[in-house]
Amino acid sequence: MAGCENGHWRLDLSNNQLTSLAGEIGELKELVWLDVSNNELTVLSSHIKHLNKLRVLLWGDNQLTTLPDEIGELNGKSWYG
Secondary structure, three states: EEEEEEEEEEEOOOOOOOOOOOHHHHHHHOEEEEEEOOOOOOOOHHHHHHHHOEEEEEEEOOOOOOOOHHHHHHHOEEEOO
């Protein structure tokens, strides 16, 4: 579910049994909050580095074995595993 709250775009993809995120996720330039928790993800897309306005990423309860190096390029963000 996507929504705009106080001018801040949020995308909730939690609890969908996702195994991957499409590279197009990086095109959501206005996204500030992304929830991909409770899925079957084994890796986070490196395209998240293009989400310059992203402030919150919720990624817990997945099958992640590693995080992309690009996650370090997102300064000033809040990550919740």
